Structures are given as structure tokens and as C-alpha cells.
Amino acid sequence: MQIDPDWAAARRTLESGRHLSGPDGPRPKWLKAIKTKIIDSSGLWLRLAGLHARGHRNAADLQLRRFEVALPGLPAAFDGFRICHVSDTHLDQMPALVPIARRLLDGVEVDLLALTGDVLGDYRAPVGPSADMLGEALAGLRVAGRRLAILGNHDPATMADALAQRGFEVLVNRSTVIERGAARLGVTGLDDVHYFYTDAARRALEAEAGNPDCRIALVHSAEVADWAAAAGFALYLAGHTHGGQICLPGGRPVVANLRRCRHGASGLWREGNMAGYTSTGLGVAYPPVRYNCRGEAAVITLRAA
Secondary structure (H helix, E strand, O other), rough: OOOOOHHHHHHHHHHHEEEEEEOOEEHHHHHHHHHHHHHHHHHHHHOOOOOOOHHHHEEEEEEEEEEEEEEOOOOHHHHHOOOEOOOOOOOOOOHHHHHHHHHHOOEEEEEEEEOOOOOOOOOOOHHHHHHHOOOOHOOEEEEOEEEEEEOOOOOOOOOHHHHHOOEEEEEEEEEEEEOOOOOOEEEEOOOOOEEHHHHHHHHHHOOOOOOEEEEEEEOOOOHHHHHHHOOOOOOOEOOOHHHHHHOOOOOOEOOOOOOOOHOOOEEEEEOOOEEEEEOOOOOOOOOOOOOOOOOEEEEEEEOOO
């Protein structure tokens, strides 16, 4: 598939400029730099406290979640449709997760693979090795239909081509339709809205593309869930937060990293009539640890409400 060159040029401008962009307005890069320094220092403090090794073991303890979601308007032909939702793989940060993820997903049968961004951990790294590791991690997954992907805030524009070359259909502020007989399930995918938001993302949500019976949104973060619900989407799949990655007992995130729609930080949630699910992520950002928050892939079975 061809990646829109106008989008790629605009994305590269944001990547190299002084400001990033979210749905709530500009985000100065110096704030991101301060946050990065704080995060980088946290690994040292965890080692000094004797907690790093346990957190690293926790990060390797992946789970496969299986659950059903009832969607109003879902055609009977799509009742039982299975989506494997994978997000935030970041395998360059912890390559040891590749064989663990492969074993987790080996032989799992689904109808659609939905990848909701952040293949890279270090956005300055070359995209090819991480895309290859992703392919290895997913090699045993049996996908009867299509493999759809979007980009996250750690993914540069060049990741779109890397994923397309490896068999993914990359949705960048556009929609596609999955057909079963006369029934139509629409899927709209956005570019990352946390750091690389443009008005094209909102226009894509509000467009009535393909006249589907039911629509699913793939967005890296939950930060535009209210817009998607207002546009009539039935399901919103996201990642970005890692479920907090470092959580208090009971799973409450220490930091959710959302500027809007913070109720969508982890797991199942609702926005009006729309169901939402935010993955805790397969991988980890730095430091490569987890506490009270397991990494995951999810198999979501759609049911007609």
C-alpha cells in the first residue's frame, strides 16, 4: 500500500519542530525532554532500592486476555468476530519478550489483528529491527483476515512504510470496510493524537466512510474517545498508557499519561454508548519493569447487542 506523501511530510515537520501537538493544543518539546530525564533516572533509583530485578521479571510475565464485547448495531454476520488487539510492543526496549510473546500467541486463531501503535521504544532508533522483532513475536498468530495497524507517539513516519512492507495495512487518518456478505464493519485508524495530532484525525473520525453498519476506532491513546463516541463509533481500541506500567496495589496507575479522557487509562471503559478498551501493552517503556500491571495481548470477541 502507498503511504500518503502529504501526511508523511506534515508528520516529519512535527517530528523535527519545536512543538508537538495534542487535541488540546501545542505541547512544547522541552516539557517532553524534562519528562524523559525523570523517567531515565527512575531506573537507577529502582536498582538502588533493590526493586529493578523483580520489576523486570514482572515485565516478562505476559498474559492473553479473552473477553466479549456487545456492540449495538453489530450485524449478525459479525457476531463472534474475533480481534487480536496488540499495542505498545516496544521490543527494542526488551528483546527478551519476543519468544515469550510468540509462545503466548502461538496457534491463537482470530479474524483480525489490530495493532494500536508504538512498535518502537526509542523513537530515534531505526525502524527495521523493531518491525522485524514484531513479526517474529506474532509469527504463530493465525489471522484469518486482515492485519491493520496505526502509529503511536514513539513511531516516526518511516514506521508506516516498515509495517506496510511486512504485511500490515496502515491506517493513517483513514477508514476501511470489512465485509461479510452484505454486512459491513467499518474500521477507522488515526495517526497518534498524543504528540502528532492534526485536524485530519478529527475529520477522519467524523467522516461517514463506506457506509458501514457498525464502526470501530483504532487510536493510539484514549484522548479523543469523546469525539469518537459523538461520531457514532461502537468500539474504541487504544494503548499508550501501558496501564500505568508502574501501578499501586490494586492496579491504580501512578501516571496515566493522558491529557483528556483519563477514564480510558486501562482496561474496559465506556464513553456514552461506545465501548472502549485500553491495552496495558505487550512491551515496556524505559525502565523495563512492571509492578501490579501485567503486559498483555487481548482477544476480543464481538457480540451483537
